[in-house]
Amino acid sequence: MTWQIDEILEILRMTEVEHLDIRTTTMGISLRDCGCESLERTQQAIYEKITRRAEKLISVAQSVERELGIAIINKRISITPLAIVADRFDRDGFVKLAQTLDRAADTVGVDFLAGFSALVQKGCTNGDRALIDAIPEAIGSTRHITSSINVASTKAGINMDMVAKMGRTIKELAQFTADAGGLGCAKFVVFANAVEDNPFVAGAFHGVSEPETVLNVGISGPGVVLDTVKAMSGANFQELGEAIKRTVFKITRAGDLIGRTVAQRLGVQFGIVDLSLAPTPAEGDSVADILKAMGLEDVGGPGTTAALAMLNDAVKKGGAMGSRSVGGMSGAFIPVSEDQGMINAALAGHITLEKLEAMTAVCSVGLDMIAVPGDTTAETLSAIIADECAIGM
DSSP: OOOOHHHHHHHHHHHHHSOOEEEEEEEEEOOTTOOOSSHHHHHHHHHHHHHHHTTTHHHHHHHHHHHHTOOEEEEEEEESOHHHHTTTOOHHHHHHHHHHHHHHHHHHTOSEEEEEEEEOSSOOOHHHHHHHHHHHHHHHTOSSEEEEEEEEETTTEEOHHHHHHHHHHHHHHHHHTGGGTSGGGGGEEEEESOOTTOOSTTTOOOOTTSOSEEEEEEEEOHHHHHHHHHHTTTOOHHHHHHHHHHHHHHHHHHHHHHHHHHHHHHTOEEEEEEOOBOOOSSTTOOHHHHHHHTTOSSTTSTTHHHHHHHHHHHHHHHHHHHOSOEESOOSBOOOTTTOHHHHHHHHTTOOOHHHHHHHHHHHSSOSOSOOOOTTOOHHHHHHHHHHHHHHHO
């Protein structure tokens, strides 16, 4: 990959002024060879493999940060869905395995370790059920572990029994972590058509078709895209779309460079760059603000879904030209509690759950980080999940 001096200067400006960073470098590790007859041997095998493979992840990522001048905000690990590795164990065994994973995450120093997961879109094994039953305690009693359950796919349809179970699981998880404001729910995802190379938590896991070890990257550039849109005031939609594509092309090139550099120095295979625009509460780092700059009076009003669809389309097309390894979800995150523009729109009463549901039909990442009243029933939560699965399916 050859870089021109003007490209380098532009990337430096993006990092200093427009909040460009690499949201995550996520090392995917296969644990398919770690399942043993006894729980103790399985715990030992999992701990030793993770700490051996990810031993240098933090130090290498930090050295690349310093060398290239682009911040890598999170360093994470994803693993083979644990229900596959530990299918023979019961609920208590899965809780102990979660605690082993947490200890491994502490040892190597990562922010999160994802993959306390099961794939139950078509059916459910005894191990899947045991893992799901363990989620409230496993997530509530650990610091770094995140969980995801895939309950639907385009081919298999929706496993409605599991959808019903998810509503109850969320309620139990909220109760188990009530002292922390229900924080456990922020570390749990229910999926339709889950991807195998997602670097973002809480939904990351290392898919069964992935290599032994892989390094995936998630970029974050809402601030950069926002400045591009503001600079195009008065442009028509075709011109605006082209400007967004060019900007995302440059962001993707930076993410690809960092991912390949980190992977090479770790001696692992490089996987993908996830193009998802991932906002933060920081001023100017908001997907909602991009939509307003495109011409909306506020997010939630007429035209919101169309504007988001156009943004998502331009991001995907621009990114595809910037890297031959685009993957993950590569959509536009619209987390209500992590995007200051979304927060402002919610406080103003401009966003409803129904409008958010419509927006998820065009951005591929679903309902995200939305607080609901504590007395919301498990049945209502399951019904919301079922609606989203119908869109994702």
